[in-house]
Amino acid sequence: MSILAELAYWQQTSLRVAAGLVAVLLPAGTLVYLYLFKMMSFMQSRLGPMEAGPFGSLQLVAEVGKWLQKEDIIPTRADRLIFGLAPFIVLMSTFLLVVVIPFGPDAFFADLPTGIYFALAVGSISVIGILMAGWASANKYSLLGGLRAAGQLIAYELPMVLAVVGVVIQAGTLNMQGIVVAQADGEIFGWGGIGNPYILTQFVAFAIFLIAVQAELTQTPFDMPVAESELVSGYLTEYSGIRFLLFFISEYATAGAFSAIIAVLFLGGWYIPGIDIDDNVFNVIGPIVMMVKIVLVSFVIFWFRFTMPRFREDQLQRLAWKVLIPLALVNIAATAVLKVAF
């Protein structure tokens, strides 16, 4: 922070904007190449992109170029303003999510006291963008997709927030840096060898949060909003060119951002055991540690995506309201009792 404090406000802001673009686009590109292009291909016994660059690594550039060239089509009967705004609302939600994620003791965009609470709040804004896209397209498939997305996101926001409460009780703070430090300094029944990554002591919360994130990202098995076989591609049906590209980037960037939040809440964030937490070296290796953890967590998300069949709408609602929410409430009560007892 000492270097940052000497810069003028506009210089700090330009640095933050540049770093924010990297923090949004780098995980998104990595996830698309590693999982969507390569892992899915290997799971389906094919090679995936091989021609553009070594092992097809430049395929991403080719894809972006292709989407940028495509014609930007807006249906005649669409509500042009809202149709155009929708992808930006969704992308805005993604950028706001990244704001509170810490990448090192001094490497953060904003160290808000309400950290994780802020993340949960801004993460829910994307629903409005999806509803706008679905309605403004003037297409029955789009509208159905938008409505399905809204119903699903409302149902899974509750278990998500409730799962975080367990972590917050144990850490004693809403602040993201505070949660990282609490895990680094923590002890599991008096043994502090690896700190206390909450994936061990809050495993129930971790499982609920992971399922809720899967639903929030509308990845299979929760992909009814864009179900190809039923709804063409839901709220995305009428989008093409750069607007589709924005939706696509924000889908994978949000997957990266939520993986980062899972890494901070349950895997110890930028901290790795063995190095003193006050060591300045974490400002350098912290972002790398976070990136590795993001890739590990999102591996699980995409592994589910490529192997699970799709839920039915009533099964999805039943899972949220009758299984996840009661389980999360029990977890909160148990965590509170244990917190007071120990």
Next chain:
Amino acid sequence: MNLLALSLPAVLAQSDSGDLLVAQNIAFGIIAATMLFSAWRVVSTNNIVHAALYLVIALAGVAAIFILLGAEFVGVTQILVYIGAVVVLFLFGIMLTRARLGDVESVDHENRLIAALTAVLLAVVMSYALIDSFGDTRIDIETPSTTQAVSDSIFSDYIIPFEAVSLLLLAALIGAIVVARREDGS
């Protein structure tokens, strides 16, 4: 650091707290004008979906003003509850029932005068209550309230109002289910 310190007014004010008030007033003016305009459009537009989206802007303005006053927790709650849940349910309901694109001829209601009167009365009563109880008490905007302070006062000084409100909301919820359910036991 907090949300307030990120906003432009706080940066302008790092030297002098007098500058903070000027910058804060400018920010308040912009936010208030946006809120007034969108609130007016909520009731004047003939497109119900547009009305709901203008409501989003008005509610976001409320959150912005909370943050401007250093009440970060309340501001974030405003976003989570109103924008993330209430308006989404509004949009959901509107799109499920009358999702017509473009303007309908008129969404006016014959009771609009009574509604306007009620709104004015409500504004008068609330302003009177606020001015009467707080007068010219100033809040300290340079040291924002912490989440801990909010939860401490809710669960100690204001525990009875808090529990009363919870009970009221529960009753409203059960009432809504009873009204919505058909009598034939389905």
